[in-house]
Amino acid sequence: MSEEKSLNFIEEIIEEDLRTGKHDGRVLTRFPPEPNGYLHIGHAKSICLNFGLAKKYNGKTNLRFDDTNPITEEAEYVESIKKDVQWLGFQWAEELYTSDYFETLYEYAVKLIKKGLAYVDKSNSEEIAISKGTPTQPGIAAPDRDRSIEDNLRLFQEMREGKYKDGEMVLRAKIDLADPNMHMRDPLLYRIKHAVHHRTGDTWCIYPMYDFGHGQSDSIEKITHSLCTLEFVPHRPVYDWLIEKLEIFPSRQYEFARLNLTYTVMSKRRLLELVREKHVDGWDDPRMPTISGLRRRGFTPASIREFCDRIGVAKRENLISMSLLEFCIREDLNKTAWRRMAVLDPIKLIITNYPEGKTEELSGENNPEAEDGEGSRIIPFSKELWIERNDFMEDAPKKFFRLTPGKSVRLKHAYIVECHDFKKDEEGKVTEVHCTYIPNSKSGEDTSGMRVKGTIHWVSAGHAEKAEVRLYDRLFAEEDPMASENFKDSLNPNSLQIIENAYIESDLAKAEMDKNYQFMRLGYFTLDEKISRKNHLVFNRTVTLRDSWAKEVKKGKKK
Numbered sequence: 001m002s003e004e005k006s007l008n009f010i011e012e013i014i015e016e017d018l019r020t021g022k023h024d025g026r027v028l029t030r031f032p033p034e035p036n037g038y039l040h041i042g043h044a045k046s047i048c049l050n051f052g053l054a055k056k057y058n059g060k061t062n063l064r065f066d067d068t069n070p071i072t073e074e075a076e077y078v079e080s081i082k083k084d085v086q087w088l089g090f091q092w093a094e095e096l097y098t099s100d101y102f103e104t105l106y107e108y109a110v111k112l113i114k115k116g117l118a119y120v121d122k123s124n125s126e127e128i129a130i131s132k133g134t135p136t137q138p139g140i141a142a143p144d145r146d147r148s149i150e151d152n153l154r155l156f157q158e159m160r161e162g163k164y165k166d167g168e169m170v171l172r173a174k175i176d177l178a179d180p181n182m183h184m185r186d187p188l189l190y191r192i193k194h195a196v197h198h199r200t201g202d203t204w205c206i207y208p209m210y211d212f213g214h215g216q217s218d219s220i221e222k223i224t225h226s227l228c229t230l231e232f233v234p235h236r237p238v239y240d241w242l243i244e245k246l247e248i249f250p251s252r253q254y255e256f257a258r259l260n261l262t263y264t265v266m267s268k269r270r271l272l273e274l275v276r277e278k279h280v281d282g283w284d285d286p287r288m289p290t291i292s293g294l295r296r297r298g299f300t301p302a303s304i305r306e307f308c309d310r311i312g313v314a315k316r317e318n319l320i321s322m323s324l325l326e327f328c329i330r331e332d333l334n335k336t337a338w339r340r341m342a343v344l345d346p347i348k349l350i351i352t353n354y355p356e357g358k359t360e361e362l363s364g365e366n367n368p369e370a371e372d373g374e375g376s377r378i379i380p381f382s383k384e385l386w387i388e389r390n391d392f393m394e395d396a397p398k399k400f401f402r403l404t405p406g407k408s409v410r411l412k413h414a415y416i417v418e419c420h421d422f423k424k425d426e427e428g429k430v431t432e433v434h435c436t437y438i439p440n441s442k443s444g445e446d447t448s449g450m451r452v453k454g455t456i457h458w459v460s461a462g463h464a465e466k467a468e469v470r471l472y473d474r475l476f477a478e479e480d481p482m483a484s485e486n487f488k489d490s491l492n493p494n495s496l497q498i499i500e501n502a503y504i505e506s507d508l509a510k511a512e513m514d515k516n517y518q519f520m521r522l523g524y525f526t527l528d529e530k531i532s533r534k535n536h537l538v539f540n541r542t543v544t545l546r547d548s549w550a551k552e553v554k555k556g557k558k559k
């Protein structure tokens with residue numbers, strides 16, 4: 001890397017392993033999603049970490065679907081996960097499934113039974129919970145704990161054959177019922193579940209538990225560094241115990257803090273609730289913290305990678321501000337988005353001294369931040385324009401540098417105009433603003449010598465196209481929705497504003513999917529990939545040009 005950056009704690013571990021020649025200098029990580037929902041920005045942190053480390057140390061990353069729960073998992077989720085990881089800019093070495101290892105895992109379980117290290121327990125889940133004891137009191141052995149190896153082998157075989165009902169018995173490791181770590185008190189390894197699995201169909205009716213499926217899959221793949229979030233710290237002794245007793249490849253688990261973001265929730269279960277109860281329009285609703293939602297909203301892969309880089313990896317939980325994510329996308333789009341003009345709340349501006357029927361073809365750079373401007377587009381100009389309603393005021397305060405009778409502004413890429421009159425309807429609403437233009441004040445060839453304080457955007461009324469524009473606010477009104485009794489109580493009722501008839505400059509009719517535009521003075525926008533049609537364009541606002549929330553919070557308007 002060109003700039004010196006201190007190593008995070010996982011990089012330190014890897015560099016130490018490389019120095020001591022552990023795993024022959026090999027680095028193999030994995031990203032192990034359970035296909036029970038769409039990926040969210042928290043997963044992006046794990047993806048950037050796993051793939052980023054592999055890239056840095058010339059290693060590889062597997063994509064492994066942790067598909068051990070047939071009830072909640074679906075092929076649709078598998079497809080969306082693959083799409084999202086690739087969109088973020090990463091390519092896995094191998095696409096693997098825990099379900100591919102079901103036979104091997106079964107053999108591992110048999111091996112444990114044969115070693116006297118696992119037993120079939122006929123207690124029900126309540127009995128198991130009680131017999132586990134409490135952190136201060138040791139557990140009590142179930143009557144089945146001392147059953148013979150032969151009987152355990154037979155029962156386990158029969159579990160597999162489907163002789164028993166769901167919940168009738170489980171397979172448990174025989175570790176230590178007095179261990180201060182509750183996870184070590186004979187953890188469950190297998191349960192019975194008569195359900196159709198999205199890949200193995202009805203081949204199996206017993207499924208490995210997380211503790212058994214996960215670490216053993218790591219080992220089968222010879223993963224060198226298995227990274228997971230902090231809640232798995234107490235599972236690590238189980239992870240190590242199983243690998244040791246099975247005498248298989250010694251993968252190691254390391255834990256980092258999960259990402260928590262303000263004004264949103266980040267668990268698939270809760271996101272699914274929002275989808276099912278139609279608080280949002282699907283997993284990819286632009287207000288969702290999912291990768292697909294962020295994509296539809298107009299976030300770029302680079303901005304999400306930058307965000308994950310900035311938050312870093314630590315061993316302590318914290319809450320990251322949504323403003324940081326927004327900062328990252330603004331930084332990126334300021335450099336890359338093409339500039340265009342659109343008017344969201346239109347009011348007519350008539351240039352009384354401009355010839356009727358005349359059209360001028362003005363031009364505007366696509367991207368003033370780029371050295372070559374990335375070319376330019378033609379902007380038609382004529383006698384009748386649309387401008388933003390709030391760019392005109394009848395009785396303006398002194399510091400209002402936009403249009404008001406007697407004052408002048410520059411029309412972006414065009415001329416200086418001076419307001420001399422306006423029209424109102426019966427209700428007193430302004431319907432037209434009348435101006436004169438200064439013919440020798442054209443942008444780029446201005447010889448008028450006039451100086452004006454304000455520049456406003458506009459579109460030519462006879463040339464503009466109509467479009468739908470969607471403005472978003474935060475999905476939740478509270479910084480930490482989980483602090484409410486029910487997280488849905490803090491949903492923000494004004495998180496979506498639909499503007500059905502906005503006017504966009506004619507060039508935007510050719511707007512491309514996956515491209516970002518800055519609508520001057522209004523924010524960054526992108527075409528909605530799901531609901532836009534050729535003759536009904538829908539633009540989503542990705543983010544405003546400035547952080548309006550920081551200001552509102554200061555004013556005490558928003559909490």
Ligand code: ATP
Binds near residue numbers: 043045066257258260
């Ligand atoms: P959720 O609670 O949202 O369902 P999960 O941890 O159950 O999350 P998995 O599909 O099991 O979701 O996670 C795949 C990987 O992503 C795991 O290694 C997990 O630790 C990691 N991960 C999930 N959420 C976050 C987060 N908020 N921050 C960082 N990593 C995360």
Ligand code: MG
Binds near residue numbers: 034
């Ligand atoms: Mg999970």
